[in-house]
Amino acid sequence: MKNSLTNKKYKSQSANRRISLSVTYTLLIVFGIIWLIPLLWIFLSAFRCEYQADGTFIGRVTSNFFPNSFGLENFKMLFSSTYYGVDHAFLKWMLNTLIIAIIDCIISTLLVLSVAYCMSKLKFKLRKTFMNISMILGLFPGFMSMIAIYFLLKSIGLTGNPAHPEYSLVGLVLAYSAGAGLGFQIAKGFFDVIPNALVESAKLDGCTNSKVFWRIILPLAKPIIIYQALMSFTGPWMDFIFAKVIIGADNARYWTVSVGLYSMLFGTHPDTNLFTQFAAGCVIVAIPIVTLFMFLQKYYVEGVTAGAVKG
Amino acid sequence: MGTDSKRTRNNGRAGFFFRIGNAFSEFGKRFVDGSLGTKLSHFIFGAGNFYHGQFIKGLLFLLVQAGILAVMILCPTINNTPYGWKALANLSLKNVSEGGEFDFATGEMTVGSDCKLMVLFGFVTIALIVIYFLVWNLNIASSYKADKARKVGKKPTTFVQDIKELFDGKFHVLMLTPTCLAATVFTILPTVFMISLAFTTYNSQDMNKLGTNLFGWNGFQNFSSVFTGEGSLGFEIKNRFLPVLGWTFIWAILATLTCYFGGIILALLINKKGLKGKKLFRTLFILTIAVPQFISLLAVRNLLGEYGPINSLLLSWGWIKEPIGFLGLQAGDSEILAKIMVIVINMWVGIPYTMLMTSGILMNIPTDLYEAARVDGSSTTKMFFKITLPYVVFVTTPYLISSFVGNINSFNTIYLLTGGGPTYVGYQAGGTDLLVTWLYKVTIDQGSYNTGAVIGIFTFLITATITLVTYRRSKAYNEEDTFQ
Numbered sequence: 116m117k118n119s120l121t122n123k124k125y126k127s128q129s130a131n132r133r134i135s136l137s138v139t140y141t142l143l144i145v146f147g148i149i150w151l152i153p154l155l156w157i158f159l160s161a162f163r164c165e166y167q168a169d170g171t172f173i174g175r176v177t178s179n180f181f182p183n184s185f186g187l188e189n190f191k192m193l194f195s196s197t198y199y200g201v202d203h204a205f206l207k208w209m210l211n212t213l214i215i216a217i218i219d220c221i222i223s224t225l226l227v228l229s230v231a232y233c234m235s236k237l238k239f240k241l242r243k244t245f246m247n248i249s250m251i252l253g254l255f256p257g258f259m260s261m262i263a264i265y266f267l268l269k270s271i272g273l274t275g276n277p278a279h280p281e282y283s284l285v286g287l288v289l290a291y292s293a294g295a296g297l298g299f300q301i302a303k304g305f306f307d308v309i310p311n312a313l314v315e316s317a318k319l320d321g322c323t324n325s326k327v328f329w330r331i332i333l334p335l336a337k338p339i340i341i342y343q344a345l346m347s348f349t350g351p352w353m354d355f356i357f358a359k360v361i362i363g364a365d366n367a368r369y370w371t372v373s374v375g376l377y378s379m380l381f382g383t384h385p386d387t388n389l390f391t392q393f394a395a396g397c398v399i400v401a402i403p404i405v406t407l408f409m410f411l412q413k414y415y416v417e418g419v420t421a422g423a424v425k426g
Numbered sequence: 427m428g429t430d431s432k433r434t435r436n437n438g439r440a441g442f443f444f445r446i447g448n449a450f451s452e453f454g455k456r457f458v459d460g461s462l463g464t465k466l467s468h469f470i471f472g473a474g475n476f477y478h479g480q481f482i483k484g485l486l487f488l489l490v491q492a493g494i495l496a497v498m499i500l501c502p503t504i505n506n507t508p509y510g511w512k513a514l515a516n517l518s519l520k521n522v523s524e525g526g527e528f529d530f531a532t533g534e535m536t537v538g539s540d541c542k543l544m545v546l547f548g549f550v551t552i553a554l555i556v557i558y559f560l561v562w563n564l565n566i567a568s569s570y571k572a573d574k575a576r577k578v579g580k581k582p583t584t585f586v587q588d589i590k591e592l593f594d595g596k597f598h599v600l601m602l603t604p605t606c607l608a609a610t611v612f613t614i615l616p617t618v619f620m621i622s623l624a625f626t627t628y629n630s631q632d633m634n635k636l637g638t639n640l641f642g643w644n645g646f647q648n649f650s651s652v653f654t655g656e657g658s659l660g661f662e663i664k665n666r667f668l669p670v671l672g673w674t675f676i677w678a679i680l681a682t683l684t685c686y687f688g689g690i691i692l693a694l695l696i697n698k699k700g701l702k703g704k705k706l707f708r709t710l711f712i713l714t715i716a717v718p719q720f721i722s723l724l725a726v727r728n729l730l731g732e733y734g735p736i737n738s739l740l741l742s743w744g745w746i747k748e749p750i751g752f753l754g755l756q757a758g759d760s761e762i763l764a765k766i767m768v769i770v771i772n773m774w775v776g777i778p779y780t781m782l783m784t785s786g787i788l789m790n791i792p793t794d795l796y797e798a799a800r801v802d803g804s805s806t807t808k809m810f811f812k813i814t815l816p817y818v819v820f821v822t823t824p825y826l827i828s829s830f831v832g833n834i835n836s837f838n839t840i841y842l843l844t845g846g847g848p849t850y851v852g853y854q855a856g857g858t859d860l861l862v863t864w865l866y867k868v869t870i871d872q873g874s875y876n877t878g879a880v881i882g883i884f885t886f887l888i889t890a891t892i893t894l895v896t897y898r899r900s901k902a903y904n905e906e907d908t909f910q
Contacts, residue, residue: 132700139698146692147710149544150774153725154717156735176728178738226608229601237598245602250897252609254889255617256862259882260871263616264547270504293612296605322596323590353718356837360870373720390728392724398723408716409709419779420786 140282156180160394164188189395196392198375199367199384205396207334208372211284215371216351218288223347224340231302232328236314249297261360264290275363283362283369290361291351295370301418305339306332342418345411349404372400429477464569471562474569478576482585487565494558498551507543507610509551517548519626519642540626540639542875546619553610623879624648628670629659630873640724648880659854659868659877666855666864671884673765674860678833686826688773689780690818696781697788708785719775723842726771727753754848754857761857764844768858771838776829787821788814811833827896837862861885 165173165185172188198204233239234246268274273286309332319325333340351358355373362369364383376396379389409414457468463477471491475484501510508516515521516539525538572582592600624649628641651657655664696707709841714722730736730752754764783839791814794811799809819826837860840846846859854872855864861881869878 136698136700139695139701143695143701143707146695150711150714150778153722153729153774154714156729157725176731176734178733178735180735181741217510226605231599233601239598249609250893251890252613252617254831255886255894256865256882258837258866258870259620259879259886260616262875262878263479263546263619264612266542266619267611270507270543270546289608290612293608297609297613298658299730323594325593325600328597328601349718353720355720356841356866361750373718377720377724380728393597393724397725401717401721404718405713405716408712411708412712415712416782416786419782 157394157397160391161189161398163391164185174391176387176390191392193392193395198379201368204367204375207368208370208375211369212351212371214299215284215288215291216348219351220344220348222292224343226292226296227299227343228340230296230335231299231306232332234299235303235306236311236332237324252297258356261357265360268406274361282368283366287358287361290357295347302339302343305336309335338414339418341411341414344413345407349407352400352404372396376400381389441514458564460570461573464566464573467566467569474565474572476774478569478572480572480582483568483588487561492560494554497554505540505543506814507540507547508538509547512546513544513551514757515542519544520721522640524640538638538640541641542639545622547621549615549618553615557802569804577735609681620882622874624883626876628875629877648876659872662853662855663877666853670855670859670861670864673858674834677769677860678830680769681833681836682826682830684768684773685780686829688777690784692777692781693784694814697785701766711781713868715778720842722775723726723839726774727843753844755844757849757851759848761848764848764858768840768843775839783822784824787818791817804813831893834860834885834889835862836860837866841866
């Protein structure tokens with residue numbers, strides 16, 4: 116008698132669980148669809164290949180979510196077109212961004228790691244002062260100083276230089292990476308967890324501080340190195356405000372890809388008919404970045420979580 | 427704990443003044459006690475090092491002194507604006523010339539002064555002076571150290587030894603110098619420059635009328651114009667400041683809370699026991715983080731646009747008669763709808779972040795808590811409110827604060843979605859503009875650098891107050907070095 120009762124209870128519990136699981140599945144699938152729709156739409160628009168009755172290509176936003184016919188026309192146009200008077204503009208923008216991203220990635224990561232190591236594992240006089248100053252500086256809205264950086268770079272010819280427009284790229288790299296060292300908090304949180312005993316024993320064995328950094332800390336810090344590198348590499352692909360202001364609206368040859376894509380739709384000469392080409396550009400930018408993220412997902416999650424708990 | 431932290435803070439402050447006093451007595455002591463070389467070092471950099479035979483080091487110090495003094499005295503000019511003592515004099519922004527007159531000596535038109543460069547170079551010069559005195563102090567200390575070594579019968583360190591020390595005991599100097607230099611030039615200097623602009627008449631609208639690059643100091647007038655409405659953008663800043671400030675707060679609170687709790691719920695759903703395809707679902711949501719924001723947000727903007735699929739769908743269903751301006755892109759669109767839309771779309775952007783973060787934390791909740799609760803016969807909902815939620819909220823409080831501050835400065839979402847719209851005739855600040863987007867419009871689009879700087883300073887004051895009040899109380903700050 117008693118046995119059957121518990122059995123019944125067990126059965127109703129498992130039925131409950133099944134119901135709640137299926138509710139969870141439904142919710143997650145609905146959410147998943149909501150989250151995917153805009154991205155899917157951009158993806159579909161990139162491959163849209165529709166023509167009007169008179170044979171002209173339809174590039175603007177249309178009312179149908181799913182294209183009536185697919186093709187690679189947008190990609191062909193994107194790579195061969197002249198935008199803002201620049202031949203093969205998209206290719207050039209991609210190349211500019213790639214160069215900036217690589218250099219920024221190297222400089223920023225080195226700066227962040229070196230500052231974080233000092234703050235976490237070395238004892239010196241002005242340590243706390245340095246941490247407080249960096250925190251206060253971080254509270255000013257970033258583009259309050261943006262325009263001042265532009266004036267500064269312009270006064271030394273690193274942007275808005277009519278003789279050497281390409282110097283703007285150097286200026287932008289400086290603007291991106293120079294302040295990077297002040298964003299050491301997440302990496303410091305990571306270094307804090309590495310036991311001090313490890314550092315101490317290495318020093319007893321006669322290691323210098325520099326050797327401790329290169330031979331002991333860095334090999335252990337692979338996740339945070341990858342996180343920082345990922346963040347600073349993807350930064351230039353995502354930013355468009357800083358790049359637009361520093362490089363200048365009239366220097367289209369040296370824009371980064373995000374400035375270029377943004378300008379297609381909302382620049383000084385926006386063209387609603389460029390929407391599908393914009394979408395194609397988005398797909399080309401997004402694919403490598405998304406792939407990177409997916410491969411390095413583990414490290415990204417680790418960095419984000421470390422940042423959350425330490426604040 | 428409260429009294430404890432108070433005591434240490436008081437100690438710290440007293441210690442600070444004590445240290446300043448100490449530093450001064452140190453200066454005197456070094457001059458009196460030091461060798462001839464050390465005494466000379468007070469006037470000629472590196473003299474002490476030459477005296478002790480440390481030639482390379484001495485030469486380096488001497489070069490710094492010669493370089494900075496040369497800049498100070500010779501006043502090299504860039505774009506017709508001098509550095510050096512002339513730059514300090516120029517900081518007063520008096521004695522400026524409008525330019526545009528015929529100069530008989532050169533046979534060309536004269537170039538007018540550029541006040542923004544004058545201010546900028548003035549601050550660069552001040553930074554140089556600070557560096558000068560820091561190096562001055564270093565050079566005396568270095569010579570004094572060599573004196574002491576001599577006294578106990580040791581040889582002063584050689585250059586090679588100094589370099590070696592830079593990789594060991596003074597490793598932090600080597601590691602921090604690049605960041606300090608770069609941050610001074612690209613963060614501190616620009617910030618100080620922009621703050622100072624808040625006290626000027628630098629406003630390109632006025633200056634275009636005059637056709638020059640001239641402006642002057644005007645004290646706190648730009649700040650008082652928030653209340654009086656004076657100045658060229660005074661009308662705007664007086665009437666729009668409070669609405670924008672209020673909306674910034676409402677936005678920051680709602681955006682933080684919706685994303686936070688939404689993220690926790692999503693994380694709970696994904697981490698539900700017995701659910702298959704956890705990894706697939708998580709990857710799907712990370713996808714939206716990985717796609718650059720300007721792509722995903724512009725996609726949403728076009729999706730909701732006047733001729734976009736959503737409006738067409740609603741039209742074809744007959745639910746609406748004409749396209750809805752969801753995002754307030756046209757002047758007549760509803761402000762409330764635009765505000766609701768940006769918050770909802772921001773959830774779409776922000777929830778995956780919180781989901782990621784809380785997923786890890788949820789897995790760390792000690793399982794015996796749940797088991798004990800289950801033995802006591804608690805229901806799942808009760809366990810959620812009594813165990814899960816308090817635990818997650820406790821652990822993520824620092825994140826909650828930083829994401830609130832982040833939302834106050836959330837430029838991308840607003841700028842890319844609504845551009846601050848719906849706009850009002852005669853005003854820059856639209857219905858959904860935050861302080862930061864307003865700052866952008868006022869400086870970059872309008873060229874009212876002084877007004878922009880005032881808005882920036884207010885934004886800083888708000889975020890700084892919130893951060894300092896909460897952060898100084900937090901464990902993460904007070905027990906920062908207990909981890910080690």
